[in-house]
Each structure stands twice: as structure tokens, then as C-alpha cells.
Amino acid sequence: MTADTALRHTADATPGDFADVRDWVFDLDNTLYPRRTNLxxxxxxxxxxxxxxxxxxxxxxxxxxxxxxxxxxxxxxxxxxxxxxxxxxxxxxxxHDIDYSGVAPDPALGAEIKRLPGRKFIFTNGDRGHAERTARQLGILDHFEDIFDIVAAGLNPKPAQATYDKFVGLFKIDGPRAAMFEDLARNLEVPKLLGMRTVLIVPPDMEEVLGEAWEHEGRDGAHIDFITDDLATFLARIE
CATH class of the missing domain: 1.10.150 (DNA polymerase; domain 1)
Known part of the structure; x- marks a missing residue:
């Protein structure tokens, strides 16, 4: 997948594609902040x-x-x-005993998340403390309804079907009225089966070397609705 392809998919998105979405679900690491942050x-x-x-x-x-x-x-x-x-x-x-000082506040992303209609959630394989510290550093913590972490999931991580079922049941999420944003394609397979709009967050081409090659598998799958390398720009486009 090239950067050009990612940008083309971003440009394909319109407000109409997300008009009925009322629950916005975001992965945390390498999704709400760019991979280059190295957190x-x-x-x-x-x-x-x-x-x-x-x-x-x-x-x-x-x-x-x-x-x-x-x-x-x-x-x-x-x-x-x-x-x-x-x-x-x-x-x-x-x-999770790490240095968060390298995470820069992202007011542009915060503004776009705040404008989204309905509820916003963080759904992470990390723990709540890590999610809160990261989102607070980004300046976006107050925009989220709740955080569903690995402890809430019973320590059973994405992409397990049971974990998504627990998340959806807990917050009474209607799949066709929800959208999920993730940096790992495999973690979007179940959301797509649940009827959610799926958006894959990819790094610019120059940053591919920072991940494991197998982590990028599945990007061309039919379960991916949109691909973007700039979350804030994507959200601005669909609002």
C-alpha cells in the first residue's frame, strides 16, 4: 500500500458515507497519535x-x-x-511505565473529534491508565465518553470476536450506526462483520519500516472501507 493509495482513499470519503454514524470508536496506539511519535x-x-x-x-x-x-x-x-x-x-x-513527554498536543485532531455527532470511545489493547495519560497529553481526553481497555475486555485482546461483543454489549452500540478507526487491518474484520464503517490508519510510506511487515497484512481486504494517513484531515472531510 503506497502513500498515494492512502491519500486517494481519504479523498474518496464524503460526509454522506458517515451521515448516520452516532458512535465513533478509536483505537489508541498509532491511531490517535502518529506512529512517528514512537510512544x-x-x-x-x-x-x-x-x-x-x-x-x-x-x-x-x-x-x-x-x-x-x-x-x-x-x-x-x-x-x-x-x-x-x-x-x-x-x-x-x-x-506502561514510559515517558509521555514526546506526545505533542493535537488541537486540530481534538477539534475534529469534538465536532463528531454522538458518542466517542477509545477501544484499546492497552490499559486505561495508559489511554488516559496519552489522550490527556494529546489534549483530547475530555472528548471521549469512555475507554474500553484490556482489563474491561477480560484480558482477551482484539481481534477476538468475544471482545468486540463485550464492547458492543456494554455500550449498546448499533453496528450500522458506528465507525471504527484502527491502525491494524486485522482488528477491523469483526467491526466490519458487525456493520460498522471501518477506517484504517496507515503511516506515511517513509515510516513503514517502524512496524513489523506482517502487521500490515490485510490492507487490501474487503473489510476495509477507507484508508488514511492523516486522521484529523479525514475527520474534517466527513463532517
Whole structure:
């Protein structure tokens, strides 16, 4: 997927495509802030360090194990719980002990989110504390109705169907009147089945190297309605 393709898809969106949407669901990491911020890169490094310490592995081997757990189980935490009975609270506290000062306030994004009609939610595989600190740093926390985090999900991460069902049931969300914004294509498959409008957030082409190659799989799937590399601009276009 090229940057040109992402921009073309952004231009294809119109207010009519989202006219009946009243629930707006946003992933957090690499969605509400750009991947280049490298906030999640800190969490990623902390996860590797946790795995290295917990399993007593050299850093390079721990990195391979961590990525394998992430790919197989949806999150590193789920993999560690399933395969090594790790304490989830200890893991979440350790990996979210990061520096948020590099996250710049985004008043343009805040203004666009505020203007959206209806309710807005953050739906993240991270924990609530991390989501609150990040959204507060961005200056957008007050625009959200609630945060549905990995603890609320029963530690069962996206893209598990049961997790979306729990989210939809808790907030009584009507799929055809909802839209979801995500940076991982696989996490939009279930929302599409639920009738939601789906928007994939991609980094500019120059930033592709910052992610794992397999994370970008599925971008051409029929479950993706729109693709954009600029969330604020996309929201302004559909309002």
C-alpha cells in the first residue's frame, strides 16, 4: 500500500458515507497519535525487557519470543498468560511505565473529534491508565465518553470476536450506526462483520519500516472501507 493509495482513499470519503454514524470508536496506539511519535516503541521495548527478565533470556532472543507471542495470541500479555502464567497486573504496570513527554498536543485532531455527532470511545489493547495519560497529553481526553481497555475486555485482546461483543454489549452500540478507526487491518474484520464503517490508519510510506511487515497484512481486504494517513484531515472531510 503506497502513500498515494492512502491519500486517494481519504479523498474518496464524503460526509454522506458517515451521515448516520452516532458512535465513533478509536483505537489508541498509532491511531490517535502518529506512529512517528514512537510512544508505542517505548512500550514495545519494555515488553521485550519484561520477557527477557521473566524468561531469563538474552535481549535478542527475548525480542523474537515476544514478537512470536504477539503474533500468535494478539498481544504479548495474552501469550505470556497462556504459555507462562504471568501476572497481568505486573506486566501492565511495567510496560506502561514510559515517558509521555514526546506526545505533542493535537488541537486540530481534538477539534475534529469534538465536532463528531454522538458518542466517542477509545477501544484499546492497552490499559486505561495508559489511554488516559496519552489522550490527556494529546489534549483530547475530555472528548471521549469512555475507554474500553484490556482489563474491561477480560484480558482477551482484539481481534477476538468475544471482545468486540463485550464492547458492543456494554455500550449498546448499533453496528450500522458506528465507525471504527484502527491502525491494524486485522482488528477491523469483526467491526466490519458487525456493520460498522471501518477506517484504517496507515503511516506515511517513509515510516513503514517502524512496524513489523506482517502487521500490515490485510490492507487490501474487503473489510476495509477507507484508508488514511492523516486522521484529523479525514475527520474534517466527513463532517
Amino acid at each position: 508505542f516503541a517505548q512500550i514495545d521495548a519494555r515488553m521485550t525487557a519484561f520477557v527477557a527478565d521473566f524468561l531469563r533470556l538474552p535481549a535478542e532472543e527475548a525480542r523474537i519470543v515476544q514478537k512470536g507471542l504477539y503474533r500468535s495470541h494478539g498481544t504479548t500479555l495474552r501469550g505470556l498468560m497462556s504459555e507462562h502464567a504471568v501476572d497481568p497486573d505486573a506486566f501492565l504496570e511495567f510496560v
